[in-house]
Amino acid sequence: MPLLPAAHPPSPSLRRRDALLLPGALALGSPALATGPVRTLTVAAFPAIDQIVRGAIPAWQARHPQIELKVVSRRASDHHVAMTTALSSQSNLPDLFAVEADYVGRFSLGSGLEDLRRAPFGIEALRPRLVPFALAQATNPRGEIVSVPTDIGPGTLLYRTDLLARAKLTEPDLVTTWDGYIEAGRRIKAATGAYLLAHARDIKDILIRAGVTPGDGIYFGRDNSVRVNTPHYARTFELARTVRRAGLDAKVGSWSSDWSEGFRRGGIATQMMGAWLAGHLNNWLAPGTRGQWRAAQLPEGAYAAYGGTFYAIPRASNPATKALAWELATMLTTDRTLQLAAFRQHDAFPAAVETYTDPFFEQPIPFLGGQPARTVWREAAQRITAPTMHKQDRFAEEVINTELDKVLLRGKDIPSALGDAERLLKQRAKR
Amino acid sequence: MDLDGTAATPMRTPTPLRSGHAAQPTADAPGAANAASAASAASAASAASAALPARGRRLRVSARSAPYVLLLPFITLFLVFGLFPLLFSLVLAFQSWEPTSGLGAMHYVGLANFAFALTDEWFWKSMFNTLWLAVAGGVPQHLVAIPLACFIHAGFQRARNLVLGAYFVPYITSTVAVAIVFTLLYSTDYGLVNAVIGAMAKWPVVGALLPQQAIDWLNDPDTLKPAIAVLVFWRFVGFNIVLYLAGLQAIPKDLYEAATIDGAGPLQQFLHITLPGLRPMILFGVTLSVVGGLQLFEEPFILTPDGRGGSDQAGMTAAVYLYRMAFDFNDFGAASAMSWLLFVAVGAITWAIHRWIGRGLR
Numbered sequence: 198m199p200l201l202p203a204a205h206p207p208s209p210s211l212r213r214r215d216a217l218l219l220p221g222a223l224a225l226g227s228p229a230l231a232t233g234p235v236r237t238l239t240v241a242a243f244p245a246i247d248q249i250v251r252g253a254i255p256a257w258q259a260r261h262p263q264i265e266l267k268v269v270s271r272r273a274s275d276h277h278v279a280m281t282t283a284l285s286s287q288s289n290l291p292d293l294f295a296v297e298a299d300y301v302g303r304f305s306l307g308s309g310l311e312d313l314r315r316a317p318f319g320i321e322a323l324r325p326r327l328v329p330f331a332l333a334q335a336t337n338p339r340g341e342i343v344s345v346p347t348d349i350g351p352g353t354l355l356y357r358t359d360l361l362a363r364a365k366l367t368e369p370d371l372v373t374t375w376d377g378y379i380e381a382g383r384r385i386k387a388a389t390g391a392y393l394l395a396h397a398r399d400i401k402d403i404l405i406r407a408g409v410t411p412g413d414g415i416y417f418g419r420d421n422s423v424r425v426n427t428p429h430y431a432r433t434f435e436l437a438r439t440v441r442r443a444g445l446d447a448k449v450g451s452w453s454s455d456w457s458e459g460f461r462r463g464g465i466a467t468q469m470m471g472a473w474l475a476g477h478l479n480n481w482l483a484p485g486t487r488g489q490w491r492a493a494q495l496p497e498g499a500y501a502a503y504g505g506t507f508y509a510i511p512r513a514s515n516p517a518t519k520a521l522a523w524e525l526a527t528m529l530t531t532d533r534t535l536q537l538a539a540f541r542q543h544d545a546f547p548a549a550v551e552t553y554t555d556p557f558f559e560q561p562i563p564f565l566g567g568q569p570a571r572t573v574w575r576e577a578a579q580r581i582t583a584p585t586m587h588k589q590d591r592f593a594e595e596v597i598n599t600e601l602d603k604v605l606l607r608g609k610d611i612p613s614a615l616g617d618a619e620r621l622l623k624q625r626a627k628r
Numbered sequence: 629m630d631l632d633g634t635a636a637t638p639m640r641t642p643t644p645l646r647s648g649h650a651a652q653p654t655a656d657a658p659g660a661a662n663a664a665s666a667a668s669a670a671s672a673a674s675a676a677s678a679a680l681p682a683r684g685r686r687l688r689v690s691a692r693s694a695p696y697v698l699l700l701p702f703i704t705l706f707l708v709f710g711l712f713p714l715l716f717s718l719v720l721a722f723q724s725w726e727p728t729s730g731l732g733a734m735h736y737v738g739l740a741n742f743a744f745a746l747t748d749e750w751f752w753k754s755m756f757n758t759l760w761l762a763v764a765g766g767v768p769q770h771l772v773a774i775p776l777a778c779f780i781h782a783g784f785q786r787a788r789n790l791v792l793g794a795y796f797v798p799y800i801t802s803t804v805a806v807a808i809v810f811t812l813l814y815s816t817d818y819g820l821v822n823a824v825i826g827a828m829a830k831w832p833v834v835g836a837l838l839p840q841q842a843i844d845w846l847n848d849p850d851t852l853k854p855a856i857a858v859l860v861f862w863r864f865v866g867f868n869i870v871l872y873l874a875g876l877q878a879i880p881k882d883l884y885e886a887a888t889i890d891g892a893g894p895l896q897q898f899l900h901i902t903l904p905g906l907r908p909m910i911l912f913g914v915t916l917s918v919v920g921g922l923q924l925f926e927e928p929f930i931l932t933p934d935g936r937g938g939s940d941q942a943g944m945t946a947a948v949y950l951y952r953m954a955f956d957f958n959d960f961g962a963a964s965a966m967s968w969l970l971f972v973a974v975g976a977i978t979w980a981i982h983r984w985i986g987r988g989l990r
Contacts, residue, residue: 278955285727303958307729448816448847450933455815464817513730592957595936602939606848621749628744628959 235517237265238525241280241291243273245543246347246506250295252542253535257525264521273297284309287513292522296344298334298505302586305337305344311510312341317520318510320345326531331548333583335507344507347530348545350471351577352403352501354493355478357391357486358566360466364388368493371467375400375436378496382445382466391466392447395456397437399446399469401601404433407499409584416593419585421626425597426619434604434611441605457482469495471503472574476544479564487563492570500580506545546574553578589625596621720964727960741965751966753941754949755973760853761928761945762921765860769868770913772861777872778902792873795866807930810859814845814931821845846931849942856943859927864920868913875909876902911985918981922974923947946970 240250247270254266269291271279277300283290284304296304304310313320320342324332331346356371364384371381382393394400405415408429418424440446447465449455459465460483468474475492478484495501508526510519529535531549537557539545547553553575561567587593600618603609689697696703721741723734745751776795784791798806813820822842829838845855879901887897925947929935937944937952944952946966954963 281727281955285730287730304728306958307726307733309728309730448844450847453933454811455817458818588958595941595952595956599940602849606939624748628962 235264235515235521237267238293238518238521239267239269239291240525241269241271241276241294243271243276243295243297245545246295249347249535249539249543249545250529252538253525253529253532256528256532256535260524260528261521266525280304284511284513290511290514292514292518293508293510293526295347296507296509298350298502298507301334301344301507302588302590304509305335305341305586306588309512310343311512311519312343313345313510313523314342318523323527323531326549326551328548328550328578330502330578330581330583331505331507334502334505334586338585338587344509345526345530346505346507346548347536348506348539349548349578350473350502350504351546351574351581352469352495352499352503353472353474353570353574353577354467354469354495355474355490356467356493357463357465357489358491359489360385360389360391360463368491372493372496374497375404379436379439379443379445382440383443385466386443386445389463389466391464392459393440393445394467394469395447395449395451395459395465397440397446397448397605398598398601399451400440401433401437401597403469403495403499403501404436405430405597406501406584407495408433409582411582412585414585414587414590416590416597416622417587417626421587423619423622423626425593425622426615430615431611434601434614437601438604438611461485463489471505472546472570472577473504473544475562475564475570488566490565491568492565492573494573494577500577500582502581502583505548546578550579587626589622589628592625593622717964717967720960721968723961725960727958737961741961742969744962745966745969748962750941750944750949751946751969754937754944754946755970757853757941757943758922758924758945758947761857761860761924761943762918764853764857765864765924765927766914766917766921768857768861769865769917770910773865773868773913774872774903774906774910776865777869777876778898780869781873781876792866792870795869797866798863799867801863803926803930806859806863810931811846814855816842816844816847819845846933847939849938849940852932852938852942856928856931859931860921860924863927864917868917871909871913872906875906879905907985908989911982911989914981914985915978918978919974922970922977925951 242250247268250266250268257264257266270276276295277297280294280296281304284307311318320332323345327346328349331349332342335344335346336342354372356368361367361371361381364381364387366381366384371378379393385391385393409415412419413424416423416425447455447459449459451470456465460468460478463486472492474482475490478490479487508529510522510526514522531551533549533551533555536547536549536552537555540547540552541557558571558575559569560571562570596618600609600614604611604614720734722736722738724737724740725734727733780788780791812818814822816822822845825838825843829835829840843851845851883901883905884897887901892900924945928937928943928945928948929951932938932943935948935952936956937948941949947970950963950966950970953966954960
């Protein structure tokens, strides 16, 4: 463990005792020490956002040739742990960092991020240029907008058209109603042996999001009430149980090896997820199934978001860089060329609505058999309602998953499952 | 171990580190931390004795302070990565803290976190899971390791180290590699375990005892715990064999010779010489298993999707739960309180085991 960082040789007059204190001072006091003109802007991100930011370097250099853009890249999970640590200790903070949609709630509930409505930021001016639900996702219960959306994940139903054809089914059979979707699953199973979907839980994940009334959360209402013991949840659980009892789900979780193997072997006929999944299927999950997939809206007019990325500015970052960080964030999120480049190269569906008129949306997608599916996703993006976040959303998700597991695996009856979930959430809501 | 390599002190010390004291072998204790502290202690002792006034002048380190200077690297690391987090979690256990708001956002809540932990159903559920896995993963380790160590001790001559190495490999294998391999082995539709069970289920007699459908090892709460226990057993049984082999070598051979002359059979020798002779090692091994078992984290974490602890939290041990409390559910205060409750439980159970096995050992 070197006591002194090599980049900062102490002056000869520095005494040993001071030298020992120096690294600590450097680590803790970077904003205080950086009094000169800003030379670098640090952005922390995860794949593939890091590549998107790097791709924007030429455009940034054209505006600010004297300010270097430094991208710190970590794996997505490591990135969010690192940002939590940096925010809690208020040290080693980047000037701008990417946040995945799942973590936006957690980061926005504290006071570690700048409210972008204030000067010098002014996100209200960007409001008409950003897709409404994503901006709503970035708004915390206090009404502060603490991050700016750059890409979104409109929910879609991807299905295997070849398996449907073998079961003599068409797209409307799948998406008109949930009951029709399950009935189609029975016929697919009978005709091809393939499962309708990967996990019965997937149905629950969509329905609980689709049933949110504006202003409420998925699990908690606006007045901190618990809203899981409702007819809507009961219907959701019943549909999932019907799927399981009919043997229509492969019982595999997303991103497991069985999941991708199921796609490769044609053992899973449909998957509901963010539009970006088509890109993953094409690139690595199941490239061999090219041309056999199609995209549709989710069944029964459900609209939900899966994932998405936001940029946030830490409140404790160097004050001198804040305006620049905001300029960069604005550029990354609203610049038509950059947003479309990220869409083309990394399947990052744009949050900037100005891009939606681009001819790229109408282009056929070879992986989806030439379907111009981006128009489907564009429509979904404009119809999604964002649920309000709650501090205990992650815990609530775990509770609901557990109770659903008990219903599916152990035959627990649905009213008592939802009753137990409600009790557990009530205990947590107060924490 | 070469002491010149380990003496990474910030001061230049021309003291004769190669003196008689320091050249002693520093015990091949497992764990780098033990070896490092043993080495620092040994080098400190030699430096203290060597730094006589006449030669120590150039050092500007008095004989009195030399041990502390030499211990400095260890103490620094211990303070930063050992003591500080410990004290910080003790402070946190009495606070409510929204971590992303910075350190200033902490406020004192007294014993509320402990009260919450003790009334939290999931905390008790995770404690039960922990105990279940500690027993199911820990007890077989010793029941297998002791006879196996005796067998290796008696049965292998030349190939002994090779066999021992084979059993020890899981202990030093990277967790990530283990995770990938075991997830594949346990895979429901494409895994080797189910393939073997499926093939055996077609056999006449054995088949009737085996399930005819593929077992969903990692998603079914009833099979997840055994799956984790098997992994724990596999990882640590080799370590225990090494322990017991070392213990066996310390039992004097003449005891067995005397017993043979007296007409004692192999089983009697095992029960009346080997087992009592191994008792100190059993105490040591069981203590390590208890401490490790109650803090079980890696195995359930890597085997369950996203480290969530599995369906119905069947694999959520106390350590996984308090990790999730902090880093997933964002409740650092309650997580710290739970970690201290877990510490108390580990201490109490270890004490009880010492009373039970260690009776009269001194």
